[in-house]
Amino acid sequence: MSETTSAPDPTADVGLADIRAAREVLRGFTALTPVQSSRWLTEVTGCPVNLKCENLQRTGSFKPRGAYLRMSRLSEEQRAGGVVAASAGNHAQGVALAARELGIRARVYMPKGAPIPKENATRGYGAEVVFHGGSVDEALTAAQAYAEESGAVLIHPFDHRDIVAGQGTVGLELLEQVPEVRTVLVPLGGGGLLAGIAIAVKSIDPSIRVVGVQAAGAAAYPRSLAEGRPVALEQMATMADGIKVGRPGEVPFAAVRRYVDEILTVDEEALSRALLALVERAKLVVEPAGAAGVAALMQAPGQFEGPVVTVLSGGNIDPLLLGKVIRHGLAAGGRYVTLQVTISDAAGSLARLLGQIGEAGASVLEVVHARTSPTLPIDAVDVRLQLETRGEAHAEGLVRKLDQQGYDVVRTE
Secondary structure (H helix, E strand, C coil), X not given: CCCCCCCCCCCCCCCHHHHHHHHHHHECCECCCCEEECHHHHHHHCCCEEEEEHHHCHHHECCHHHHHHHHHCCCHHHHHCCEEEECCCHHHHHHHHHHHHHCCCEEEEECCCCCHHHHHHHHHCCCEEEECCCCHHHHHHHHHHHHHHHXXXXXXXXXXXXXXXXXXXXHHHHHHXXXXXXXXXXXXXXXXXXXXXXXXXXXXXXXXXXXXXXXHHHCCHHHHHHHCXXXXXXXXXXXXXXXCCCCCCHHHHHHHHHHCCEEEEECHHHHHHHHHHHHHHHCCCCCCHHHHHHHHHHHCXXXXXXXXXXXXXXXXXXXXXXXXXXXXXXXXXXXXXXXXXXXXXXCCHHHHHHHHHHHCCCEEEEEEEECCCCCCCCCEEEEEEEEECCCHHHHHHHHHHHHXXXXXXXXXX
């Protein structure tokens, strides 16, 4: 279908019929991603938990759904002029893939510092990549300016009814895959995915609770909802680049206000723990943004009525960031512990300390001596130890054991 002067207003409300129509357009292009039951999250929460694995979608996220729908409805004249988008990476890949499939030229603006794998994948699908600004919002400003100058069609990452309708097909799928679902948790950035899922779910069964989850360091929705309009954040700080959006879109904001029951926020530690748990327990690689729903479950396990479906919205994570997040998650879970222990500077003192640690079942990763502190007695030395333990309970037991042995122990971060 081509966009003409009689086409629907791009800011008009999206309904269930729009999402069902979108599903027909997307058949053969997007994959029906699996739902995986999670035994470990079920044990944590006390109710059945299922994972909707959009990290296994084409390009590694849900984004091709909305991008393809939007671009499939462009006229031949619009297609000839090309498209432009702005994204930290997932929308970029969705636009690039859809453009390749539809034979449309694409330019994508990405914020400086965008994950290298996302940049490389976007180029690999044939799109031109231009870096601009330090956030998606700044990149979007550049994309809008290019669209005005060149005549290219802007494919907004979330603020268009076709984008919302395309993302809403996730909601139709999860209802069919888990028809008994009572709570749906969805990562939240600009709002396209949450809005689409909420419209689909609530239109079919209004009793299902739909919850959006934002990173605390980039949570634009709570204030915006309180003020009744999209309000831009002055600053953001989160590793979850996929939901690092400073201002809600007008179209998804209206749907979120109408259909979504609650917005929760999770901190960086919760995101790290969730990502690590998904790797360890579910054997799934998920980016920090995609793990937001799981982070909410782990942060407040008794808060949700089951069965629960949480959407893993994306799996595109830089391996370097994955390594950092895993280390942070291990530290947050007590698996990595740093202790400062004051011991005698006499020969054999360090060996005896390390022996006690070994007997307790901990592994020593690093040892650093400090002899120059003015607060130390002349015959003492501070030893900084980085240890690997089996978890928080093990770490606490080790500290108690050393304290009982007469050591002056301080646990540091």
